[in-house]
Amino acid sequence: MILDVARFAAAERPYWDELSATLEKLDGDPERRMLLAEVERLHYLYERASADLSRMDTFATFAIAPGLRAYLESLVSRAYMEIHETRAPVRIRWKQVALAFPRAFRRHLPAFALSLGITLLGCGMGWFALRQDPRSKAVLMPFPGLTGSPAERVAKEEQAQHDRYQGVKASFAAQLMTHNIQVTVMALAFGITFGVGTVILLFYNGVILGAVATDYIVAGQGVFLAGWLLPHGSIEIPAILLGGQAGLVLAGALIGWGDQTSRSRRLRAVARDLLAIVAGAAALLVWAGMVESFISQYHQPVIPYAVKIAFGLCELTALTFFLGWAGRE
Amino acid sequence: MSFAEKPGGRKSALVIETPEGVTFSYELATPFLRMLAWAVDAAAIAAASDAVGTVFREMGKLSSDWANGIAAVSFFVIQIGYGMALEWRWRGQTLGKRIFGLRVVDAQGLRLEFSQIALRNLLRLVDLLPALYLVGGIAAFASRNAQRLGDFAANTIVARERAGRLPNLERIAPARYNSLAAYPHLAARLRSRANAEAVAILTRALELRDGYDPTARVALYAELADYFRSLVEFPAAALEGLTDEQYLRGALRVIYGTARA
Numbered sequence: 406m407i408l409d410v411a412r413f414a415a416a417e418r419p420y421w422d423e424l425s426a427t428l429e430k431l432d433g434d435p436e437r438r439m440l441l442a443e444v445e446r447l448h449y450l451y452e453r454a455s456a457d458l459s460r461m462d463t464f465a466t467f468a469i470a471p472g473l474r475a476y477l478e479s480l481v482s483r484a485y486m487e488i489h490e491t492r493a494p495v496r497i498r499w500k501q502v503a504l505a506f507p508r509a510f511r512r513h514l515p516a517f518a519l520s521l522g523i524t525l526l527g528c529g530m531g532w533f534a535l536r537q538d539p540r541s542k543a544v545l546m547p548f549p550g551l552t553g554s555p556a557e558r559v560a561k562e563e564q565a566q567h568d569r570y571q572g573v574k575a576s577f578a579a580q581l582m583t584h585n586i587q588v589t590v591m592a593l594a595f596g597i598t599f600g601v602g603t604v605i606l607l608f609y610n611g612v613i614l615g616a617v618a619t620d621y622i623v624a625g626q627g628v629f630l631a632g633w634l635l636p637h638g639s640i641e642i643p644a645i646l647l648g649g650q651a652g653l654v655l656a657g658a659l660i661g662w663g664d665q666t667s668r669s670r671r672l673r674a675v676a677r678d679l680l681a682i683v684a685g686a687a688a689l690l691v692w693a694g695m696v697e698s699f700i701s702q703y704h705q706p707v708i709p710y711a712v713k714i715a716f717g718l719c720e721l722t723a724l725t726f727f728l729g730w731a732g733r734e
Numbered sequence: 735m736s737f738a739e740k741p742g743g744r745k746s747a748l749v750i751e752t753p754e755g756v757t758f759s760y761e762l763a764t765p766f767l768r769m770l771a772w773a774v775d776a777a778a779i780a781a782a783s784d785a786v787g788t789v790f791r792e793m794g795k796l797s798s799d800w801a802n803g804i805a806a807v808s809f810f811v812i813q814i815g816y817g818m819a820l821e822w823r824w825r826g827q828t829l830g831k832r833i834f835g836l837r838v839v840d841a842q843g844l845r846l847e848f849s850q851i852a853l854r855n856l857l858r859l860v861d862l863l864p865a866l867y868l869v870g871g872i873a874a875f876a877s878r879n880a881q882r883l884g885d886f887a888a889n890t891i892v893a894r895e896r897a898g899r900l901p902n903l904e905r906i907a908p909a910r911y912n913s914l915a916a917y918p919h920l921a922a923r924l925r926s927r928a929n930a931e932a933v934a935i936l937t938r939a940l941e942l943r944d945g946y947d948p949t950a951r952v953a954l955y956a957e958l959a960d961y962f963r964s965l966v967e968f969p970a971a972a973l974e975g976l977t978d979e980q981y982l983r984g985a986l987r988v989i990y991g992t993a994r995a
Contacts, residue, residue, distance in 0.1 A: 410990050432825055455756040478758040479895070485752055486845040575803030583810040587859070590814075594860040597883045602860075655887060669841060669889050676849040676888065683856065 414473060417457050421480060424450040428483045451484035504732030506685030509678035510647065511728070513654045520649035523604055524642075527611020532619045534612070545616035555624040562629075562704045574698050582694030585641060586687045589648030593655065593683050600656025607649040614642070632710035635717025637697035640689050643724060647686040651679045689724070696720075745878050748891055750843040760843075760893035763836045765874040768892055772867065774830030779816050783809050817855040822848055835895045841879070842889070850888040857884030913972040914984040921988040924966040928989050932961060936986060943979075955979050 427447055431437065439447065458477045510517065534541050543552055550558070570577060588606070595602025621630035658671040666674075700708065700716070747759040763771075786808045794801035820828040826838035826846050838854070840846050861870025861882045870882035879891055915921055936958055943951065959978035962985045973981065 452754065455752060455754045458758070459754075459756050481752070481756060482750070482758045482760065482843060485750070485758070485843055486840070489752075489844060572799050575797075575800045576806060577803075579803035579806040583806060586810070590856050590859055594857045597857060597860055597887050659887075672887060673889050676847065676853055680849040680852045684852075 410473065413457075413460075417453075420450055420453050421457075421477070424454055424480055424484060428480070428487065431487060447484070448488060451481070451488050454480050454484060505677070505681040506688075507728045507731040509681040510650070510685070512678060513650060513675075513682075516653040516657065517646065517650040519653055520603075520607055520646045523607040523649070524611035524614070524646060527608040527613075528615030528618070529611075530608070531612040531615025531617075535616045535619045536623075542616065542620065546613060546620070551617060551620070555621045555626045555629075559626050559629045559704075563706070570698065570702055578694045578698035581697050582691050585645070585690045585694065589645055589686045589690060590683060592645060592648030593651040593679060596652035596655030597659070598656075599659055600653055603649055603652030603656065606652075607646075610645060628710050628714075629704065631717070632704060632708075632713040633701055636701045636713050636720070637693045637717075639717040639721035640696070640724060641693035643721075644686040644689040644693060647682050647689075651682045651686075654682075655679060745880075748839075748841065748843075748879070748893065758843075760839055760891065762880045763834075763892040763894050765871060765880060767834050767836060767894070768874065768880075769867070769871070771828070771830030771834045771836055774833055775816065775828050778829045779812060782812050782816070786812065814855070817858065818848075818852050821846075821851045821855070826851075831892070836892050837895050838885075838890050839893050840889060841891050846890070850890055854884035854888035854890055857882075857887050860884075912984045912987055913974075913976065914968055914981075914988050917968060917972060920966050920968055920972075924962070924985060925989050927965040928962070932958075933986075933989055936962070936982060940982065940986065952978070955982055958982055 424447075427443075427450065431439075454477060458474070458481050461474050461477065531545055534545060546552065588610075592603050592606050595606055618630060621627060654675050655672075658675045659668065661668060661671050664671055700713065704710070704713075745762060747761050749757055749759040751757045787805060790801045790805035790808070793804075817828055821838055824832065827836070831837060838846060838851070840850065858870070861867055861873065861884055863869045867882075870884070873886070874880050874882045877886070879885075881891060885891060914924075939954055939958060946954065955978040959981050962982065976984070
């Protein structure tokens with residue numbers, strides 16, 4: 406039996422057009438919630454188009470009307486997306502968006518602990534390397550501002566007569582924000598290397614941090630170090646650890662130890678949490694960039710160390726409470 | 735769900751079977767097409783960054799520090815956010831993908847989620863390494879589903895869009911007296927023997943009639959007419975006085991089942 410394609414298309418076209426128009430409307434407004442009657446109608450039109458596609462295949466008419474089959478196929482595939490969507494639609498409620506971050510963080514606490522552990526291991530390595538061979542400083546801290554003697558730097562900073570950052574504070578803050586966000590996103594993205602890239606990045610960051618801390622503490626400049634690092638570091642360092650947490654969660658979903666579900670299901674299950682963690686970390690880094698540029702670079706006597714240290718500790722406490730308790734049910 | 739496979743081992747299409755037992759497929763985009771789309775997107779990002787730069791140069795007259803700072807953040811946001819914003823707004827398409835008829839779709843055929851779009855765009859940072867999408871390109875070539883690392887993590891594929899349609903028979907083969915339709919049994923035989931590819935070529939050849947060089951058109955229509963005549967032999971009375979072009983128009987109407995004698 407051969408289908409009369411033109412008659413078939415003429416009879417069914419009003420339904421296809423209606424389905425196409427409904428899908429266009431949904432395309433144009435993804436947030437729109439359909440009424441029950443509209444959902445029922447969409448379902449009916451989808452089933453009708455599916456049956457038409459099936460009829461074309463059964464009667465092999467696609468052999469002479471490939472364009473029509475492709476059209477129907479595209480209609481059915483688009484309608485399928487809408488009908489079989491089981492995940493809740495993303496509706497932007499700012500409170501929920503803000504709370505998604507700490508909730509996602511708490512859901513993956515072991516990954517954060519691992520991220521922190523790797524960084525601390527790196528810190529230990531930095532400390533060990535600098536203690537064993539002080540000449541390794543240039544390799545461990547390849548930044549011009551850190552290669553000199555800490556005591557000399559502190560004396561220079563405290564006796565500075567003019568503001569070195571006058572007229573460049575905003576652009577310096579922007580530079581810090583974009584660089585640190587990029588590092589955090591890289592920590593997530595390297596999770597795709599089964600976590601190897603994320604581990605290397607976290608460890609390397611830890612080595613630098615450990616070496617810098619050792620250098621200043623050994624030189625008796627621990628208070629300066631705390632006053633310099635805490636205001637921005639109390640936010641910046643946890644933010645990078647959060648990026649590492651996201652990378653390790655991604656790696657965990659890829660590897661799937663002891664998890665019988667398919668890899669695509671595991672990846673799908675963590676996608677929202679990864680986004681929430683990285684977006685939250687990026688927001689924290691915007692703040693950290695501003696603080697580093699506008700506060701951290703000013704030392705005693707401009708801003709007393711005690712004030713800077715207290716400010717940093719307050720930030721760390723607030724962040725701990727936010728991540729630990731915000732949105733708890 | 736399954737993938738149609740190319741002889742080389744890479745799949746050419748994602749085939750999805752619905753609970754209703756109907757199957758449909760997405761044709762996978764080739765890495766080459768994706769590269770072209772990316773080139774367009776890179777140009778769009780450069781143009782947007784240039785426009786932003788011009789605005790902030792003007793703003794620099796008020797405060798160069800703040801202008802530079804906001805410009806740096808804007809460039810960063812454009813680079814990271816371009817793909818996310820457009821793929822979300824245009825349901826899986828950027829400017830480049832629109833031009834080349836590509837679309838990001840969920841690997842299970844479901845609706846694309848924002849988290850998937852964000853993830854595949856964030857992982858672009860790794861796909862871009864060390865330069866010019868080398869990692870992403872190698873991953874796409876090596877992957878059976880032509881997925882770069884970002885697609886793999888986000889559970890997405892990039893498919894070619896197919897805009898199927900019925901040919902406009904009234905324009906390319908107007909309803910006039912059709913001598914072939916006077917023999918319904920032969921018309922039915924022609925319809926059942928006609929090869930899909932040949933019908934598509936015939937339809938296209940008639941649609942583009944006025945665009946051809948007259949000599950080339952005559953040669954092309956003669957070749958096509960020979961093929962269709964070889965499928966079914968109509969009586970001489972049906973073919974008398976018919977040029978190749980007239981024969982082809984009559985055959986097309988017969989194939990689509992709309993012809994009346």
